[in-house]
Amino acid sequence: MSILVLGGAGYIGSHAVDQLINKGYTVAVIDNLQTGHKQAIHDKAIFYEGDIRDKMFMQEVFTKESVEGVIHFAASSLVGESVEKPLLYFNNNVYGTQIVLEVMEEFGVKNIVFSSTAATYGEPKEMPIVETMATHPENPYGESKLMMERMMKWCDKAYGIRYVALRYFNVAGAKSDASIGEDHVPETHLIPIILQTALGQREYLGIYGDDYDTPDGTCIRDYVYIEDLIAAHIAALDYLQKGNKSNIFNLGSNNGYSVKEMLEAAREVTGKEIPAKVLPRRSGDPSKLVASSEKAKMTLAWEPQITDIKQIIKTAWDWHISHPKGYE
Ligand code: UDP
Structure with a gap:
């Protein structure tokens, strides 16, 4: 029996595959390598290159693999791009999930x-955000993810397919041995951009x-360490496999850091000056997002293990120093 990881070559997916394999699971990966990296996939995972929207391909994989559970990371995830190209987001994310x-x-x-x-919440008035708060996505990316959640809700009712939706805040850092990390082209996320600046690449x-x-x-965000985030996925899988709803x-x-605070922390971690300049606001950015993860x-x-922001940035810095050109 295997766990099928959709999008297992991406930043978050590759850390999930790695942690699942290290915990003894048999893992199969599907990825279309549009944004993912083949080198990021653990060599003990069985890799199927293809697109989740290709139903025949998906049926072939499900015929070959005896799938006991699916972890679904295969989606487009840039807020700005989603505002420009909403149909791309509904196609890849919503239609992709339909086929899955x-x-x-x-x-x-x-x-x-x-x-x-x-992003499913939009910008709630109260912080920290709890799961019972209303969802008002303010961009097509958040809307597509909320639609995906709702599709799953109805598939549970009709077919008994049970789901756990994990609403991430800002995922950050890299595996502590720096063997895998964050490599997006183009890069839009704060921590890698700060660290590329520290390396003199910007x-x-x-x-x-x-x-x-x-x-x-400056905007406040809640940064969660990648390995802790993945631990929650494995706990969620176990929760479902035990028959929970x-x-x-x-x-x-549960902690918020401003862009300026992140920059300061990165200056301390790297020992570099890291020049910065204030630019106009980026459209679609809520001022503050902080989670309650009590549930x-x-x-x-x-139980997250690494919550100190400098320690999180340090793992990302180790990855950037050892892979200045990412996976290239
Ligand atoms: N940000 C910034 N400069 C950058 C990239 C990001 O000031 O080059 C800010 C962005 O406006 C947001 C925060 O950093 O307030 C985190 O952005 P990121 O894109 O990493 O994640 P998001 O919160 O959009 O998911």
């Missing part, structure tokens, strides 16, 4: 752990707005 669920139903696979996002960090309603005027959990650290802690017995 159709094939799971056909092959009688009953468990799915699903990568969702804080002239400066552009701070997107310092006139937000926050103490230093479908559920939704936030995954964050995951209570229900999944999830």
Whole structure:
């Protein structure tokens, strides 16, 4: 029996595959390598290159593998791009999930752990964000993830396919031995951009707005360490395999850091000056997003191990120093 990881060559998926294999699971990976890297896939995983929207391909994989559970990371995930190209997001994310669920139903696979996002909430007025708060996605990316969650809810009712949706806040860092890490082209995320600047690969960090309603005027985010985030996925899989009901959990650290605080922390970790310049706001950025992860802690017995922001940045720095050109 194997765990099928969709999007297992991506930043988060590759860390999941690695941790599952190290915990003794048999793992099969599907990835279309559009944004993922073949080198990121653990060599003990069976790799099928293809697209989740290709139903015949998916049926072939489900015929070859005896799938006991699915972990679904295969989606487009850039807020800005989703505003420009909403149909691409509905096609890849929503239609892709439609095929995944159709094939799971056909092959009688009953468990799915699903990568969702804080972007489903939009910008709630109260912090920290708890799972019972209303969802008002403010961009097509968040909307597509909420649609995917809702598809799963109805598939649970009709076919008994149970799901856990994990709503991530800002995922950060790399495996502690720096063998796998974050490599996006183009890179849009704060920590890798700061560290590329520290390496001299960028002239400066552009701070997107310092006139937000926050103490230093820059946006506040909740950064969760990648290996801890993955531990929650394995706990969620176990939760489903024990027969528990479908559920939704936030995954964050309960701590918020501003862009300026992140920059300062990175300057300390790297010992580099890291030039920065304030730029206009980036469209679609909420001023503050901080999670309450109490539900995951209570229900999944999830206990993040690395919560110190400098320690998280250090793991990313080790990856960047050892892979200055990413996986290339
Ligand atoms: N950010 C920034 N400069 C950059 C990249 C990001 O100021 O070059 C800010 C961004 O506006 C947001 C925070 O850093 O407030 C985190 O952005 P990221 O893209 O990493 O994640 P998001 O919160 O959008 O998922």
